[in-house]
Every structure is written in C-alpha cells, then in structure tokens.
Amino acid sequence: MxxxxxxxxxxxxxxxxxxxxxxxxxxxxxxxxxxxxxxxxxxxxxxxxxxxxxxxxxxxxxxxxxxxxxxxxxxxxxxxxxxxxxxxxxxxxxxxxxxxxxxxxxxxxxxxxxxxxxxxxxxxxxxxxxxxxxxxxxxxxxxxxRRDPVNRLAKALLDAEVIGKPRFLIHHAIGGSNRMLISVWRHQKDQSGVLLDVGVHYSDMIEYLLGEVDTVYAQTRLHEPIRHNPAAGSGESGSNPAGVYTKWQQKMPAEFEATAEDAAYATLTFKNGVVGQYIEDHGAWGQGSWLRQIHGSKGSMTLPGDRSGRLISLNIAGQETINDERLLSLVPDFCLDAVTTDLFGGDRLWRYEFPFAQTDAKIIAIEYGDFAEAIAGNRTVEVDAYQGARSVAVSYAMLESCATGSIVSLDAMLDESVDTYQREIDEGLGI
Ligand SMILES: NC(=O)c1ccc[n+]([C@@H]2O[C@H](COP(=O)([O-])OP(=O)(O)OC[C@H]3O[C@@H](n4cnc5c(N)ncnc54)[C@H](O)[C@@H]3O)[C@@H](O)[C@H]2O)c1
CATH class of the missing domain: 3.40.50.720 (NAD(P)-binding Rossmann-like Domain)
Known part of the structure; x- marks a missing residue:
C-alpha cells in the first residue's frame, strides 16, 4: 500500500x-x-x-x-x-x-x-x-x-549499410591473468561467473548490432582456479570501475578459489547469415587485446571499447580509412535521443571525452531516462525482458555447448530444453 x-x-x-x-x-x-x-x-x-x-x-x-x-x-x-x-x-x-x-x-x-x-x-x-x-x-x-553514443553511431552506420551487408564479426576480449575481477562472486558459478557478468554485455551488443544469434558452438575453460585480490588489506586497488569498490575489496580475501569458467572460444551464427568468432578470455597472460570488428560486403568497421568515447574506424573498399567527423556525413539522419543529447552535449556525436566515472554516470542516466519515459507511457523500454533473457541465453549457450559437446540453438536455450550446465545453479536457486 x-x-x-x-x-x-x-x-x-x-x-x-x-x-x-x-x-x-x-x-x-x-x-x-x-x-x-x-x-x-x-x-x-x-x-x-x-x-x-x-x-x-x-x-x-x-x-x-x-x-x-x-x-x-x-x-x-x-x-x-x-x-x-x-x-x-x-x-x-x-x-x-x-x-x-x-x-x-x-x-x-x-x-x-x-x-x-x-x-x-x-x-x-x-x-x-x-x-x-x-x-x-x-x-x-x-x-x-549499447547506450554509449559511439555505439549508437556504429549501429546507424551498419543500418545504413555503409559496409554493405554484414558477413562476419570478430569479438575478442583477452586479458585478466589471475587477478580478481571486481569481486569474489564474479568468479563463482552459482553467483554469476565472469563469462556471464561481462559476457552478457557483449551478447547484448552483438545482437544490438547484428540481430538475433541463432546457434553457438564453444569451448570454455577455467584457466585460473585461484584468483588474487591485490586490494586485500590496504593493498593497491585492483579492477575497480568508477573507483567505488575499494572499501569492499579491502575486506575480501587475498586469494580464493574460482569455480566459474573464465574463458570462452566460440563460433556464433546469426539468423541473417552472419558468422561470429568470439573469444572472451579473462585468464590470459601476456599481450591482452580487445577487438570488435565487423566485415561486410563493401568494407569493415572497427569499434572502440564500450564507454571509451574513442573512434570508430571504417574501411570501405577503394577509400582511405574514415575515423573522424566524416563518419557523420555517411548517416545524415543519425540523431541521438533527447536525454542522451542533453547528457553528452550534442545530438550527433562521433566521439566524446570525459573521465570514466562521468561517462559511466551519463550512460546510467540514459537508462533512467528511458525507464522514466516508459513509465510515463511515452515509449516502450529499449531493453525489455525478452532481450534481457536472450542476452543471458547467448552467454550460457557457450557454457552449455561445451558441457554437451554440441552446437546449441538459442531457441533451445530460451525454452530451457538445454540446461546441462545451468541445472546445478537452478537447483541451488530452488527454481
Ligand atoms: N552495467 C554495468 O556496467 C555493471 C557494472 C557492475 C555491476 N553490474 C551489475 O550490478 C549488479 C550488482 O553488482 P555490484 O558490483 O554492485 O555488486 P556488489 O556486490 O558490490 O553489491 C551488491 C549489493 O546487493 C546487496 N544485496 C544482495 N541481496 C540483496 C537483496 N535481496 N535485496 C537488496 N540488496 C541485496 C548486497 O548486500 C550488496 O550491497 C550485478 O547484477 C552486476 O552484474 C553492472
């Protein structure tokens, strides 16, 4: 009441x-x-x-x-x-x-x-x-x-078929060594391992840019069963987005057992025929890398890291690389929504530069703006329950594929007929 x-x-x-x-x-x-x-x-x-x-x-x-x-x-x-x-x-x-x-x-x-x-x-x-x-x-x-203004521009460029019809995606996120990612729970299978915690963002981005995933084949691994927390006691801070986690990280153990897989190597197919090569490895040593690149029938597009404000790079056959304001001339109708415009100071952005904590707050503000507009009945939410479930299903499809040694369809994930990997987690939840 x-x-x-x-x-x-x-x-x-x-x-x-x-x-x-x-x-x-x-x-x-x-x-x-x-x-x-x-x-x-x-x-x-x-x-x-x-x-x-x-x-x-x-x-x-x-x-x-x-x-x-x-x-x-x-x-x-x-x-x-x-x-x-x-x-x-x-x-x-x-x-x-x-x-x-x-x-x-x-x-x-x-x-x-x-x-x-x-x-x-x-x-x-x-x-x-x-x-x-x-x-x-x-x-x-x-x-x-997906609400990052540079990702909005990438989507507009794809929709305008600036690189032609998309053919394949390369998504690589490689690094991490044996360090704790933000918190202990992100390494526990029953609490949301890192392939779900981080991977679900990538799954959403991939479907946002390229449409619905159809099937997944993957190998997954737990490379680093012991994780280290550099912030334990009063040590140096480890992975700590927006700097807010310090007081909790200092109380977490210096080292602990990880139960969730920390690497996935996958092939994705999309309903529109696009094929994706996906590597998400949070236990990698040496040279780290991050790449999101889409190749189409006329060219390729390389996207910058999410929330970085950095540049999209376009390579269209027969032309020099385009990675500046000229990107906008390729999408004359591209326009950010009103909330994003007010937060980022422009309705047609091809880059931005703020300290991470500020960028983070602005993008979260966009989520609240969308939520408020939907509550007011002015529009439906951008990311609904259906899309939320799909993104979780894409991430788990990699773990299910490795658990069963088979190609997994998203339909079978969503109707729960494939749940070999998740069953133990569901039982723990009592659902
Ligand atoms: N979108 C992003 O970029 C991003 C970044 C970090 C975290 N997240 C997500 O945000 C969520 C929280 O992550 P976090 O890093 O803040 O974790 P956290 O461990 O720092 O905080 C979780 C909080 O939830 C509280 N809590 C647990 N059960 C509760 C309940 N039943 N009712 C009310 N409070 C409860 C805990 O006491 C704790 O204070 C996760 O789903 C995580 O994936 C998203």
Missing part, C-alpha cells in the same frame, strides 16, 4: 524510486540519477535505499543526500519499502536475487529496472518474463553498453 501522507507537492510529480542493492552498482546508479537530474531531467524522487547490509544502504543514502538534498529512507526489505511508498525500483543486487526481487516488485505493481544479467540463469529470466507479462508495471533491463 502506498503511503501518500509524507509526499510533498513536488514529489507527486515525480516517480518515487528506491534503489534495491546498495553495493558498487547501486552507488553508481545513484550517481547516474544525479547526473540525469543535473541535465534537467528531474523525473525521479529517490525515496528509498534498500539492502540487508545496513551499512551499504546507509552509505548510499548519505551520499544521495549530498546530491539531492533529501535523504532516502534506509530499509532492509521490500516489505519496509512498501511502507515508505514507492512507484518504481531499480534492482542492483547481486544476480542470484534479481528474479526474487523483480518478480515480487512486479507483483506489487512497482515499475522495475533490473541490472544485467537480468536473471542468474535462463530459467530465472523466464520467471521475470512471465511476471512482467502478468503485470501492468514496466520492466526494463539496465544494459548500458
């Missing part, structure tokens, strides 16, 4: 929002919300910070007060949030809780934005899909990479 007694007139105009899960990404989302408001899109009132770890909720609420002038209520459960009175929640818990929280919030009629991966397994995603279908509330997946 909503409690209207404490609402100010100004707040009634706004969507009463709570952040559920106040760890690293919860804090980054709050910074993103502040960035959205700074850009003039004051769509939300942050009224709740929810986390069973009270210190985390308290930290987020205190920092929110510095930014918004009012302190959200600090609560430990959805029941307590109901008493605060919310219209919408932003779910930034660790992945095992995405479906438990989102199904309940949708049933309560609260608009729900869920961080990626939408669910811990395909089955968990399907539970969210069904809850979203049964609810009048909006369900949005907070998938940030």
């Amino acid at each position: 909503r409690n209207n007694r404490y609402r100010t007139h100004r707040e009634i105009q706004k969507i009463r929002l709570a952040i559920v899960g106040c760890g690293g990404m919860g804090h980054r989302h709050m910074y993103g919300l502040a960035e959205l408001h700074r850009a003039g899109w004051e769509k939300f009132a942050l009224v709740g910070a929810c986390d069973p770890v009270q210190a985390n909720a308290e930290s987020l609420a205190a920092q929110a007060e510095e930014r918004f002038g009012t302190k959200p209520a600090v609560v430990g459960s959805l029941e307590e949030l109901a008493a605060v009175g919310v219209d919408a929640v932003d779910v930034t818990t660790t992945p095992p809780y995405h479906h438990t929280v989102a199904v309940e919030t949708l049933e309560r009629g609260w608009h729900t934005m869920v961080e990626k991966p939408m669910g811990l397994t395909v089955r968990a995603c399907n539970l969210i899909c069904r809850a979203a279908d049964a609810s009048d509330a909006v369900l949005s997946v907070a998938e940030n990479y």
Whole structure:
C-alpha cells in the first residue's frame, strides 16, 4: 500500500524510486540519477535505499543526500519499502536475487529496472518474463553498453549499410591473468561467473548490432582456479570501475578459489547469415587485446571499447580509412535521443571525452531516462525482458555447448530444453 501522507507537492510529480542493492552498482546508479537530474531531467524522487547490509544502504543514502538534498529512507526489505511508498525500483543486487526481487516488485505493481544479467540463469529470466507479462508495471533491463553514443553511431552506420551487408564479426576480449575481477562472486558459478557478468554485455551488443544469434558452438575453460585480490588489506586497488569498490575489496580475501569458467572460444551464427568468432578470455597472460570488428560486403568497421568515447574506424573498399567527423556525413539522419543529447552535449556525436566515472554516470542516466519515459507511457523500454533473457541465453549457450559437446540453438536455450550446465545453479536457486 502506498503511503501518500509524507509526499510533498513536488514529489507527486515525480516517480518515487528506491534503489534495491546498495553495493558498487547501486552507488553508481545513484550517481547516474544525479547526473540525469543535473541535465534537467528531474523525473525521479529517490525515496528509498534498500539492502540487508545496513551499512551499504546507509552509505548510499548519505551520499544521495549530498546530491539531492533529501535523504532516502534506509530499509532492509521490500516489505519496509512498501511502507515508505514507492512507484518504481531499480534492482542492483547481486544476480542470484534479481528474479526474487523483480518478480515480487512486479507483483506489487512497482515499475522495475533490473541490472544485467537480468536473471542468474535462463530459467530465472523466464520467471521475470512471465511476471512482467502478468503485470501492468514496466520492466526494463539496465544494459548500458549499447547506450554509449559511439555505439549508437556504429549501429546507424551498419543500418545504413555503409559496409554493405554484414558477413562476419570478430569479438575478442583477452586479458585478466589471475587477478580478481571486481569481486569474489564474479568468479563463482552459482553467483554469476565472469563469462556471464561481462559476457552478457557483449551478447547484448552483438545482437544490438547484428540481430538475433541463432546457434553457438564453444569451448570454455577455467584457466585460473585461484584468483588474487591485490586490494586485500590496504593493498593497491585492483579492477575497480568508477573507483567505488575499494572499501569492499579491502575486506575480501587475498586469494580464493574460482569455480566459474573464465574463458570462452566460440563460433556464433546469426539468423541473417552472419558468422561470429568470439573469444572472451579473462585468464590470459601476456599481450591482452580487445577487438570488435565487423566485415561486410563493401568494407569493415572497427569499434572502440564500450564507454571509451574513442573512434570508430571504417574501411570501405577503394577509400582511405574514415575515423573522424566524416563518419557523420555517411548517416545524415543519425540523431541521438533527447536525454542522451542533453547528457553528452550534442545530438550527433562521433566521439566524446570525459573521465570514466562521468561517462559511466551519463550512460546510467540514459537508462533512467528511458525507464522514466516508459513509465510515463511515452515509449516502450529499449531493453525489455525478452532481450534481457536472450542476452543471458547467448552467454550460457557457450557454457552449455561445451558441457554437451554440441552446437546449441538459442531457441533451445530460451525454452530451457538445454540446461546441462545451468541445472546445478537452478537447483541451488530452488527454481
Ligand atoms: N552495467 C554495468 O556496467 C555493471 C557494472 C557492475 C555491476 N553490474 C551489475 O550490478 C549488479 C550488482 O553488482 P555490484 O558490483 O554492485 O555488486 P556488489 O556486490 O558490490 O553489491 C551488491 C549489493 O546487493 C546487496 N544485496 C544482495 N541481496 C540483496 C537483496 N535481496 N535485496 C537488496 N540488496 C541485496 C548486497 O548486500 C550488496 O550491497 C550485478 O547484477 C552486476 O552484474 C553492472
């Protein structure tokens, strides 16, 4: 039941929002919300910070007060949030809780934005899909990479067939050695291993750019069963996006066992005939590399790293490389949406330059803008439950393919008829 007694007139105009899960990404989302408001899109009132770890909720609420002038209520459960009175929640818990929280919030009629991966397994995603279908509330997946203005331009260039008909994709992300990636849970099979945690971003980007994946064949490996955390004690910081993880990383063990695979070597086929070569290796030593390159019937396009603001490079047969403002002349109708334009300071961008934490906040702000517009009924969300489930399915298809030694179809992933690898995780979740 909503409690209207404490609402100010100004707040009634706004969507009463709570952040559920106040760890690293919860804090980054709050910074993103502040960035959205700074850009003039004051769509939300942050009224709740929810986390069973009270210190985390308290930290987020205190920092929110510095930014918004009012302190959200600090609560430990959805029941307590109901008493605060919310219209919408932003779910930034660790992945095992995405479906438990989102199904309940949708049933309560609260608009729900869920961080990626939408669910811990395909089955968990399907539970969210069904809850979203049964609810009048909006369900949005907070998938940030595709909202990067440079990725928007890449998509426009592909749609304009500047490189002709796409034929093949090379996606390589290679590095990592035996260091902990942000946190211990990212190396645990039952909590979202790194191939899901990072891979789901790439899966979403790949389908955003090239359409639906049809089949996957992969070899996966666990190369580094012992991971090291350089930040343990008060050591140097390790992998730490936007610098928010330090206080938690210092309390994590210096070394620990990893149970989740850390490398995938895959061949993907797409429904439109494109073939992809995909390497995601988080246990690689020596020379690291990152490459996202698409070859078509007239040329090729090399994309920069997500959220880097760097340059797209186009090579069209018979022409010199195009990697500057001339990219825009190839897509005269390309135009960023209003929120992105206000956040990044231009509606036709081919590059940008901000410190990472600022870029991160701006792109999260775009997610909130999309969510607010969908709640207002102005449009449907960009990344819905269906796409959220597909991205999780593409990532797990690699692990299922290796577990079964076969080519796996996305349809079989989505209808859960292939679940050899995920079964143990589903059993742990009790679903
Ligand atoms: N899009 C991105 O670029 C990006 C980056 C980092 C993390 N993420 C995603 O954000 C989510 C959170 O990651 P993180 O790095 O913040 O993890 P984290 O471990 O730093 O924080 C998770 C928080 O969730 C809380 N929590 C756990 N169960 C809860 C529940 N039932 N209700 C409320 N709170 C609960 C924990 O106490 C903790 O405070 C993950 O899904 C992760 O994949 C996305």
